[in-house]
Amino acid sequence: MLLRHTTDKVIDRQALTINPAKTCQPIGAMYAALGIQGCLPHSHGSQGCCSYHRSTLTRHYKEPVMASTSSFTEGSSVFGGQSNLLQAIETIFSTYDPEIIAVHSTCLSETIGDDLNQILTKAREEGKVPKGKHVIHCNTPSYVGSHVTGYANMLLGMTSYFAQHTGISNYQVNLISGWIEPCDMREIKRIAKKMQANTMMFPDTSGILDGPLNGKYTFYPKGGTTIEELISAGDAKFSLGIGQWATEEAAKKLEYKCKVKYDICDVPIGLQATDRFITALSRYANVKVPQSLTNERGRLLDMIADMHSYLYGKRVALYGDPDWLIPMTEFLVMLDMKPVYIVSGTPGKLFESRMKEILGEKVPEAKFKNGETADMFLLHQWIKQEKVDLLIGNTYGKYIARDEDIPFVRYGFPILDRVGHSYFPTVGYHGGMRILEKILGALMDRIDRDAPEEKLELVM
Amino acid sequence: MKVEEKILPDPSALKKEILSKYPSKIAKKREKQLIINDPEKDQPIQANVRTIPGIITQRGCTYAGCKGVVLGPTRDIINLVHGPIGCSFYAWLTRRNQTKPPSPDAPNYMMYSFSTDMQDSNIVFGGEIKLKAAIREAFEIFKPKNIGIFSTCPVGLIGDDVHAVAREMKEELGINIFGFSCEGYKGVSQSAGHHIANNGVFKHVVGLNDTPVEGKYKINLLGEYNIGGDAFEIERILEKCGITLISTFSGNSTIDSFEQAHHADLNVVMCHRSINYLAEMMETKFGIPWFKVNFIGAEATAKSLRKIGQYFEDKALIDKIEEVIAEEMPPVKEALEKIKPRTKGKLAMLFVGGSRAHHYQELFNELEMETVSAGYEFGHRDDYEGRKVIPTIQVDADSRNIEELHVEKDETRYRPRKTEEQLKALEAKGLEISGYSGMMPSMKKNALVIDDVNHWETEKLIEFYKPDVFCAGIKEKYVVQKMGIPLKQLHSYDYGGPYAGFAGAINFYKDIDKLTGATVWKYLQAPWETHKQVEANFVIDVL
Secondary structure (H helix, E strand, O other): OOOOOOOOOOOOOOOOEEOOOOOOHHHHHHHHHOOEOOEEEEEEOOHHHHHHHHHHHHHHHOOOOOOEEOOOOHHHHHHOOHHHHHHHHHHHHHHOOOOEEEEEEOHHHHHOOOOHHHHHHHHHHOOOOOOOOEEEEEOOOOOOOOHHHHHHHHHHHHHHHHOOOOOOOOOOEEEEEOOOOHHHHHHHHHHHHHOOOOEEEEOOOOOOOOOOOOOOOOOOOOOOEOHHHHHHHHHOOEEEEEOHHHHHHHHHHHHHHHOOOEEEEOOOOHHHHHHHHHHHHHHHOOOOOOHHHHHHHHHHHHHHHHHHHHHOOOEEEEEOOHHHHHHHHHHHHHOOOEEEEEEEOOOOOHHHHHHHHHHOOOOOOOEEEEOOOOOHHHHHHHHHHOOOOEEEEOHHHHHHHHHHOOOEEEOOOOOOOOOOOOOOOOOHHHHHHHHHHHHHHHHHHHHHHHOOHHHOOOOO | OOOHHHOOOOOHHHHHHHHHOOOHHHHHHHHOOEEEOOOOOOOOOOOOOOOOOOOOEOOOOHHHHHHHHHHOOEOOOEEEEEOOHHHHHHOOOOOOEOOOOOOOOOOOOOOOOEEOOOOHHHHHHOOHHHHHHHHHHHHHHHOOOEEEEEEOHHHHHHOOOHHHHHHHHHHHHOOEEEEEOOOHHHOOOOHHHHHHHHHHHHHHOOOOOOOOOOOOEEEEEEEEOOEOOHHHHHHHHHHHHOEEEEEEEEOOEOHHHHHOHHHOOEEEEOOHHHHHHHHHHHHHHHOOOEEEOOOEOHHHHHHHHHHHHHHHOOHHHHHHHHHHHHHHHHHHHHHHHHHHHHHOOOEEEEEOOOOHHHHHHHHHHHOOOEEEEEEOOOOOHHHHHOHHHHHHOOOOHHHHOOOOOOOOOOOOOOOOOOOHHHHHHHHHOOOOEOOOOOOHHHOOOOOEEEOOOEHHHHHHHHHHHOOOEEEEOHHHHHHHHHOOOOEEEOOOHHHOOOOEHHHHHHHHHHHHHHHHOOHHHHHOOOHHHOOOOOOHHHHHHHO
């Protein structure tokens, strides 16, 4: 057994996290910053932070992930990181020539009290930021929140720096993208285009983290949200945040700063969340939903109806981030599956109320927990108490799946051992079909594997 | 680029072009870190110095070197990371250290990630209480024999004393608990973390168990981390030779085995950079001599085995080693003969680690490929130029941070394995005791040696040399491949391996052949992008 020391005996832990279902803020800030065209994310901390974040993002996307670091040493930790950051800004503009540097802090620079705002002001005053170029920042102490809130904070940084309210509306709807895959961002844009909605998405990692292979390396690929687009966010008629945890702060900021009203919807995963997203977009962009989208919806329903018997009553354990766990759980319940165990390391009280609302009547036996010590060790212990039929989550689940011999669908971040997640969307109705295909594939492969010879089915 | 008559091209112009992009202060610094090699000459290279802030470096942090590299591969210890969640998360199984517990119920905590998940209140009010509680919880759940505490950046800054906590908890729980002050900012790279790990293991573990170990030729293997199963292959070969491997620091290892390491009669060192401290300290305290070996490359493996035979001066062992080599070599030769015609004359570059960039040149030599440029991510001058330069290395403030343990002869257990005369006689026969001559003397004239290579330099190198394979790590992998050059990861082996020993050499030959011969690289341009084919133009109008 790989996780041979895990038993079903749950002890109430106050201090020890084992096999986390989250990671730290800065990596989220880095991922978000990659969704701006011509942007180099910069990690203001030790080299290790930047190296670990780049490695993890690279393993997940199998794409170049460029970011720089302030390379703190003991001296900078004692005397403050100002000189490191000033030097870094100078070095970056001369060596890598980005349009924008997006600085995020780390536990190190936050603990010593580096004031990024002050340092960046000094950099501008000293002429270290070339004309027409930008340096933005956000605060992402690793001892607060999780990678998801780090992502949210960088979005807040983008709106704080760029969004401008000129008083002349550009009639667009800002689509503030939560932490989803590049392909998901592209799919949401496709849906919006199909609806002929006037939208602007930020951030947007499509075209950046799914680049083509053609023999030429482009440091700043021509994907992502442009600075002009970020500025234009302030003149929008409305903002729609996609995923509460990742986008609400930025949406609020836009309202406060530029009087752009907002609404938040779930990431459109599965039938109902997609229904709500499309309804919301239709309302705020004042456009009709085309028949072709209604047909996409119908195709998803058709697939569900066709395959319902393989899904009904199946017990599922999930772990990951609230912004996808909530709509995914809702989708599973709609499929008549039983999401019985759910954990997320990401804190936030809303998690509990949303889960109660979704699971309450249909799956009263469900256990769920988020925040500190809501980890994969606890999830595994629950599974040991009563087995599940399916496990959904990031690559780290493969150890549980193998030990317990449970069908496993990879979803979330990071996925280090399979491809496809960054290319084939799981949002929208088509995305729902892909999720369904993956779940059914895992469950039905298991049926085939376990069927006695005389019972192997040709048609299923 | 074709290499004519095995003379490497003069890269002076390339070096000039690289430096011209930098602000003058940086250019001045980098100039000392880019050396055009001449094996006949002693040329100092600047290494183990700070990376310039803002430069996109390969390097990681001190914590990564301590927890990730040295202690990561040991299975019977709970490695508890004291800090915010990220540090423990990123070091969770990502280095591919394989391990094989002897039985289904033997302790193995390597698949687990342990963290105190510090929150802002712990930063403000101190994290010691939470750390103690976490240790108690870990003990209650797992009943481990050993717990290591690893400090992350904020820990040192807020003044948590992990060593005092370790002592208190050790007393309370009656198991071995020890701490490492390996905060990420401690050094200029992972290297500082290796040193801190060496110190901790030496101070708190090595020598704890005096129960004698059976075996005629007893050795420890230092600086081998069982990436992709390398240690399994080396263990196989040593066992076949009748050599008793007491402990490996730290591939496929246990704390139990470290406790008995002082019973060995020889320490052989693979990765000089990460583990030479332990070798030296064990020599001083227990009288165990050490020398450098390299099990990467079939010839290098044979040579290393012969060195061990030579050291023990025992005919039975020497004969057995020759017998093993004779048995292991034919399949290696056979594989090489098949693959070499395709790899001969191809160009390789290696920018990785503190030893790997040197070791893997052996395998490329066996494939008759040319290494045109190489460098370490976190090596020191001695790894480039040889240990002879150690007395001349200036110790800067960053290195002075790292504790140098004062080690003395163990009053009861010090036992010189060889007399001074015996060691001298062995050296006279060419066995370099306590020595390492470094990477640069073994590289060709005009090879470009680069310390702490960065992204801009990588791009220029590729443009100049157009290598057939580029060896580095995951962060560089897809950047280089987008340029149409295959990249071989030499930290993770691209999830292949083992590459050590005889079987490993064969794996490597095959993998390099597979990589450099892949068909995909021939299709990077669409037919309509080449001048010859214009048919596609018509289609565009139709659509």
